[in-house]
Amino acid sequence: xxxxxxxxxxxxxxxxxxxxxxxxxxxxxxxxxxxxxxxxxxxxxxxxxxxxxxxxxxxxxxxxxxxxxxxxxxxxxxxxxxxxxxxxxxxxxxxxxxxxxxxxxxxxxxxxxxxxxxxxxxxxxxxxxxxxxxxxxxxxxxxxxxxxxxxxxxxxxxxxxxxxxxxxxxxxxxxxxxxxxxxxxxxxxxxxxxxxxxxxxxxxxxxxxxxxxxxxxxxxxxxxxxxxxxxxxxxxxxxxxxxxxxxxxxxxxxxxxxxxxxxxxxxxxxxxxxxxxxxxxxxxxxxxxxxxxxxxxxxxxxxxxxxxxxxxxxxxxxxxxxxxxxxxxxxxxxxxxxxxxxxxxxxxxxxxxxxxxxxxxxxxxxxxxxxxxxxxxxxxxxxxxxxxxxxxxxxxxxxxxxxxxxxxxxxxxxxxxxxxxxxxxxxxxxxxxxxxxxxxxxxxxxxxxxxxxxxxxxxxxxxxxxxxxxxxxxxxxxxxxxxxxxxxxxxxxxxxxxxxxxxxxxxxxxxxxxxxx
Numbered sequence: 001x002x003x004x005x006x007x008x009x010x011x012x013x014x015x016x017x018x019x020x021x022x023x024x025x026x027x028x029x030x031x032x033x034x035x036x037x038x039x040x041x042x043x044x045x046x047x048x049x050x051x052x053x054x055x056x057x058x059x060x061x062x063x064x065x066x067x068x069x070x071x072x073x074x075x076x077x078x079x080x081x082x083x084x085x086x087x088x089x090x091x092x093x094x095x096x097x098x099x100x101x102x103x104x105x106x107x108x109x110x111x112x113x114x115x116x117x118x119x120x121x122x123x124x125x126x127x128x129x130x131x132x133x134x135x136x137x138x139x140x141x142x143x144x145x146x147x148x149x150x151x152x153x154x155x156x157x158x159x160x161x162x163x164x165x166x167x168x169x170x171x172x173x174x175x176x177x178x179x180x181x182x183x184x185x186x187x188x189x190x191x192x193x194x195x196x197x198x199x200x201x202x203x204x205x206x207x208x209x210x211x212x213x214x215x216x217x218x219x220x221x222x223x224x225x226x227x228x229x230x231x232x233x234x235x236x237x238x239x240x241x242x243x244x245x246x247x248x249x250x251x252x253x254x255x256x257x258x259x260x261x262x263x264x265x266x267x268x269x270x271x272x273x274x275x276x277x278x279x280x281x282x283x284x285x286x287x288x289x290x291x292x293x294x295x296x297x298x299x300x301x302x303x304x305x306x307x308x309x310x311x312x313x314x315x316x317x318x319x320x321x322x323x324x325x326x327x328x329x330x331x332x333x334x335x336x337x338x339x340x341x342x343x344x345x346x347x348x349x350x351x352x353x354x355x356x357x358x359x360x361x362x363x364x365x366x367x368x369x370x371x372x373x374x375x376x377x378x379x380x381x382x383x384x385x386x387x388x389x390x391x392x393x394x395x396x397x398x399x400x401x402x403x404x405x406x407x408x409x410x411x412x413x414x415x416x417x418x419x420x421x422x423x424x425x426x427x428x429x430x431x432x433x434x435x436x437x438x439x440x441x442x443x444x445x446x447x448x449x450x451x452x453x454x455x456x457x458x459x460x461x462x463x464x465x466x467x468x469x470x471x472x473x474x475x476x477x478x479x480x481x482x483x484x485x486x487x488x489x490x491x492x493x494x495x496x497x498x499x500x501x502x503x504x505x506x507x508x509x510x511x512x513x514x515x516x517x
Contacts, residue, residue, distance in 0.1 A: 043237075104226055131148050144331050206250050232422055239419065384397060392427065425438070
């Protein structure tokens with residue numbers, strides 16, 4: 001039997017590919033196993049909820065007051081965990097097959113399950129969420145009007161941090177919180193686990209959407225995209241470890257991408273509106289989604305039909321959501337949030353201007369400038385979607401808007417906000433925007449709460465006038481530097497005539513094509 005010409009080369013290439021795939025799978029399995037063990041012994045074992053639940057409002061600085069090395073042990077564990085994640089993500093870019101998928105999904109499931117049992121020492125938000133849910137489900141009161149301070153006998157009152165503030169979230173979240181708190185009863189551990197499982201459902205659904213979208217549009221990147229989201233230490237630590245609800249809006253944004261791909265434009269807008277009924281952030285994405293719909297619809301009649309149906313559906317959804325809580329226009333009052341500043345560029349300017357303008361005027365001036373810049377950037381990025389007909393245009397613009405907001409105009413920056421761009425970055429090819437989202441998440445989670453928050457405010461406190469100035473610079477300094485040099489590199493490439501990767505995202509880092517006429 002004669003061998004066809006070139007067949008030996010094919011066999012060699014196939015053998016080499018199989019060897020590389022096997023090596024990648026081994027690396028994946030090793031990274032998954034070590035990650036689970038590290039979560040278990042560095043995060044859960046010393047800070048497990050079964051041991052610490054009787055102690056309200058525990059935080060890293062309290063442990064560090066007894067042993068200053070605590071923050072450095074946690075920081076080292078987080079750095080190692082990020083290294084394992086990076087190793088696993090790179091291996092997932094080279095791996096394929098059912099075994100690789102089982103390792104990625106199994107590793108994510110095991111890590112998430114382990115982190116369920118950590119005491120939420122990152123912030124007291126989960127306890128505030130539980131108490132707001134109980135205000136509705138147990139006491140029949142309104143969490144948008146009534147505050148925790150009115151219920152001092154509640155078993156969760158000692159754990160609450162924002163006792164004089166009404167709910168800062170939307171009605172969709174408060175309905176879910178009420179249902180879960182009613183099911184969980186009065187148990188501290190039962191409620192914490194129930195709320196973590198609630199956001200875990202959204203986490204699972206978000207990972208599923210990434211898999212479905214990429215397997216449909218870019219199957220060669222599906223495994224890596226799922227790994228980027230499902231294994232990310234920031235997402236796992238924030239969501240399943242500390243029970244923050246930011247993954248709810250990630251799910252809604254990914255649902256909007258899915259609907260756009262299938263040209264379900266009204267459903268796209270409704271997904272974003274639903275997200276805004278959890279947290280307001282998806283509102284920033286409505287102009288881009290609306291312009292994509294208007295661009296792709298075939299004629300004026302179809303566009304008018306879309307506008308009428310979508311507007312009526314949106315109004316109906318908002319009415320249904322706010323109906324049980326409505327007590328007048330004050331229900332929508334979030335003005336108190338414009339006076340909150342921490343770990344951000346607006347906080348830097350607010351602290352700098354406060355001695356001259358006073359608290360109220362400084363807060364108003366800085367908030368107005370930040371809001372204006374955000375609106376201008378949103379409009380510019382939304383216009384870019386009109387000029388870019390690729391299926392990734394909305395995802396790219398979403399990541400750009402979220403990164404711009406978090407790095408430059410968000411006044412009250414919290415490390416768990418980094419989940420927003422990470423969820424959407426899972427759809428993109430590796431590039432500056434993806435790397436910036438990963439750096440922003442990993443570094444800020446590590447630096448804001450574990451290191452600088454404890455050092456500047458608790459263990460070795462800075463003078464009050466200097467805290468926020470140095471806090472923002474240290475927490476966001478590394479992401480700012482990476483963003484600056486990435487934009488500088490992009491500009492130099494354009495000057496030299498070699499464009500960046502068409503899917504890389506971030507400002508100036510996508511190929512703009514003329515929309516079809």
